[in-house]
Amino acid sequence: MITFRRAQASDLPDIVAMLADDPLGAGREDASLPLAQGYIDAFNADPNQLLVVAVDGGEVIGTLQISFLAGLSPKGAWRGQIEAVRVAGHRRSGGVGRLMIEWAIDACRARGCSLVQLTTDKGRADAHRFYESLGFTGSHLGYKRTL
Amino acid sequence: MITFRRAQASDLPDIVAMLADDPLGAGREDASLPLAQGYIDAFNADPNQLLVVAVDGGEVIGTLQISFLAGLSPKGAWRGQIEAVRVAGHRRSGGVGRLMIEWAIDACRARGCSLVQLTTDKGRADAHRFYESLGFTGSHLGYKRTL
Numbered sequence: 001m002i003t004f005r006r007a008q009a010s011d012l013p014d015i016v017a018m019l020a021d022d023p024l025g026a027g028r029e030d031a032s033l034p035l036a037q038g039y040i041d042a043f044n045a046d047p048n049q050l051l052v053v054a055v056d057g058g059e060v061i062g063t064l065q066i067s068f069l070a071g072l073s074p075k076g077a078w079r080g081q082i083e084a085v086r087v088a089g090h091r092r093s094g095g096v097g098r099l100m101i102e103w104a105i106d107a108c109r110a111r112g113c114s115l116v117q118l119t120t121d122k123g124r125a126d127a128h129r130f131y132e133s134l135g136f137t138g139s140h141l142g143y144k145r146t147l
Numbered sequence: 148m149i150t151f152r153r154a155q156a157s158d159l160p161d162i163v164a165m166l167a168d169d170p171l172g173a174g175r176e177d178a179s180l181p182l183a184q185g186y187i188d189a190f191n192a193d194p195n196q197l198l199v200v201a202v203d204g205g206e207v208i209g210t211l212q213i214s215f216l217a218g219l220s221p222k223g224a225w226r227g228q229i230e231a232v233r234v235a236g237h238r239r240s241g242g243v244g245r246l247m248i249e250w251a252i253d254a255c256r257a258r259g260c261s262l263v264q265l266t267t268d269k270g271r272a273d274a275h276r277f278y279e280s281l282g283f284t285g286s287h288l289g290y291k292r293t294l
Binding site: 105113141 | 292
């Protein structure tokens, strides 16, 4: 049975390994041990960042992060932003991602958010269908600029 | 001369008035005084949310919010996310927005962010040109789901 919980520091090597096991992540992450201090600092940085793991039989098989965002608009409502969604390579295409996003939506609702938001690469048609099937509307363009 | 500073609680009525003076905002904000407590709670909620005002001759003429996001990927780097960008109606199309975004990019750099990101409605071609002229790439689709 797949369960979900807040990540612990001891989960970080598994999580970073999943972030690195990705065509984009391979070039920008460093999963070597001991983990770079930046990962540990980020994990401890902000209580409004919820790092989550999906666990099956004691094995970490998925991860995502929810940023709980306080903002004035609309009417001071909190929003939940889902990021860094990854499923372990050998468990992909088995429905784990759907369970993870459904869990994250419930977590946002429990935290009093009025909206859940995320961005995904424009070219990933499979991801677009996936999020639309979960009730999301792709109404926005996401812009990024590296510094 | 237009200057920029962190917003104070006394700026909130001006800021919410700008949020409400917008085709979308008119239906979802409440700028009546005294301000609804939700706005004040949101303003005080999180030190990683930076609410900014642009001021000219003592008058608040613009606002935006920067969410500083700690995350594991990439390599524990902070990201800055720009939201709730508004310019007072009588000062639009005068270059204020550009100064505001340039200020925000500098603020993200000063805070050690590796990336600045934002989303904007898919239909707003003028906004797309604006952000592209400021060095942003519209590489992602932004999905939202209301709760």
